[in-house]
Amino acid sequence: MSLSCHLLHVLQPEEADNQYEMTSYEGAQARWCPGCGDHSVLTAVQKLLTAEQLIPEQTVFVSGIGCSSRFPHYLKTYGFHGIHGRALPVSTGVKLHRPELNVFTVMGDGDCTSIGAAHWIHALRYNLDLTVLLLDNGIYGLTKKQTSPTTPQGLKTNTQPKGSFLPALNPLAVSLGVTNASFVAQTAEWAPAHLYATLRAAYRHKGTSFVRILQRCPVFTPEVFQAAVQDPARIVLLVHDDGVVTPELNRIYSSQIHHDPGDIATARRLAEADDHIHLGVFFRDQSRPRYEETRKVTPRSPNERMSRLEEEFDRYAV
Ligand code: SF4
Numbered sequence: 546m547s548l549s550c551h552l553l554h555v556l557q558p559e560e561a562d563n564q565y566e567m568t569s570y571e572g573a574q575a576r577w578c579p580g581c582g583d584h585s586v587l588t589a590v591q592k593l594l595t596a597e598q599l600i601p602e603q604t605v606f607v608s609g610i611g612c613s614s615r616f617p618h619y620l621k622t623y624g625f626h627g628i629h630g631r632a633l634p635v636s637t638g639v640k641l642h643r644p645e646l647n648v649f650t651v652m653g654d655g656d657c658t659s660i661g662a663a664h665w666i667h668a669l670r671y672n673l674d675l676t677v678l679l680l681d682n683g684i685y686g687l688t689k690k691q692t693s694p695t696t697p698q699g700l701k702t703n704t705q706p707k708g709s710f711l712p713a714l715n716p717l718a719v720s721l722g723v724t725n726a727s728f729v730a731q732t733a734e735w736a737p738a739h740l741y742a743t744l745r746a747a748y749r750h751k752g753t754s755f756v757r758i759l760q761r762c763p764v765f766t767p768e769v770f771q772a773a774v775q776d777p778a779r780i781v782l783l784v785h786d787d788g789v790v791t792p793e794l795n796r797i798y799s800s801q802i803h804h805d806p807g808d809i810a811t812a813r814r815l816a817e818a819d820d821h822i823h824l825g826v827f828f829r830d831q832s833r834p835r836y837e838e839t840r841k842v843t844p845r846s847p848n849e850r851m852s853r854l855e856e857e858f859d860r861y862a863v
Contacts, residue, residue, distance in 0.1 A: 582760035611653035630661030727752035783825025
């Protein structure tokens with residue numbers, strides 16, 4: 546399906562003829578490489594759509610360019626496979642024009658944290674009700690192993706064959722530094738229960754929920770998350786009733802911290818820590834203003850609009 550402006554009547558879930566199943570959301574056959582972490586994310590998203598019974602005609606997935614940006618093709622919802630780095634401006638436009646739609650944004654690390662970085666920062670600040678997924682594999686995969694902002698320092702790539710020059714950009718620390726950001730979380734695609742629980746918390750949050758998903762690219766960066774996959778002791782779960790709780794993972798991930806997502810100072814400290822990988826909701830504040838509320842325009846009749854226009858003109862009468 547392509548994006549359309551023809552949806553005038555908003556269906557409520559109870560009005561829908563059918564209960565949706567996972568297959569209701571399946572689009573084209575995914576063409577990612579075997580073993581690519583994007584497959585896990587797609588499955589978790591389809592599970593979320595099914596659990597929340599989101600009406601496909603009222604759900605939009607917007608992406609930019611990159612391997613993960615093929616996401617909209619693989620879902621039977623509305624979709625917009627846009628241009629590089631511009632997934633968030635498109636999502637913003639859709640949400641402002643059609644606030645009743647469920648809008649998801651899917652980006653890779655090159656897409657979001659490089660060419661789209663300015664849009665990322667301002668979207669977090671605007672805090673529209675969007676669910677934003679950053680699938681971070683630490684490389685430009687589609688263009689065959691070019692250094693991205695999140696490529697680990699020293700990792701050899703086709704654009705920096707002697708090793709990435711700079712320390713990797715930290716998407717969590719950046720997001721937590723943006724004024725008015727309201728939800729920042731991190732999960733990993735190889736921990737499906739945690740991935741699903743995080744996506745659910747993000748979707749249910751009112752405001753822009755930013756989720757960094759650590760994503761394996763077995764073709765170009767197999768070494769990046771290998772140690773964490775093989776050794777769960779390298780991962781620390783942040784648990785809290787206002788964040789993510791996954792008791793089914795307690796035996797695998799025994800290292801856990803009780804972290805209140807309302808504590809921004811601790812969230813920033815945890816985001817900067819490089820001794821372990823922290824998964825969970827770092828920060829959440831649903832009271833932060835949302836752009837669609839602060840800039841809400843009251844509907845007026847043509848006569849009312851004319852009369853207000855005349856009033857404005859009268860102010861400049863001489
Ligand atoms: Fe996935 Fe990497 Fe293949 Fe792209 S190149 S589809 S990120 S495994």
